[in-house]
Amino acid sequence: DAGITQSPRYKITETGRQVTLMCHQTWSHSYMFWYRQDLGHGLRLIYYSAAADITDKGEVPDGYVVSRSKTENFPLTLESATRSQTSVYFCASSEHGRHNEQFFGPGTRLTVL
């Protein structure tokens, strides 16, 4: 199916473990984004990518790593998960840039124990 998908949808992990959240889009959009959504903070940008092999930090990048070897995939890795990274993570894509409309995936709910 066309669109943007995320996996897993739900994940429970322990402090200190490495976790990778996957994001895949079928539109061939140049831009992709990772956000986290927390009560009281709204949506915050973690990392974004303007094209394959081009990534840059957003507002809250600490503790996260991204890569983009292919246009359609944009995985987000928590190298050593902490409780403060418990959140809902959304991947998004945009055809025309950071300041244009973005299309969001269904989200991954991550719990770090």
Place this chain on the structure above:
Amino acid sequence: AQSVTQLDSHVSVSEGTPVLLRCNYSSSYSPSLFWYVQHPNKGLQLLLKYTSAATLVKGINGFEAEFKKSETSFHLTKPSAHMSDAAEYFCVVRGDDKIIFGKGTRLHILP
């Protein structure tokens, strides 16, 4: 600098009555504005967007928004609420190099 303020964190309306979700923005130039909706446990979905064409913008599911430059507002309206409209709504403004999300307004529909 650009900013966006959603004036109500919660709005409750009865089914069949009008919906008004308020949004004010600040922008040093002609803005691009968006409304997104997020249903429970779902991702954000684009409802409508304003990009300096018609000031009254029609979106999906019967929603529309009016751009008022003199009031720096972009309020979202719907003539008749439906139970399926219960969700969180985000007003978004284009910034210099990113989009800026409002804090969200949760819409409750009373039977």
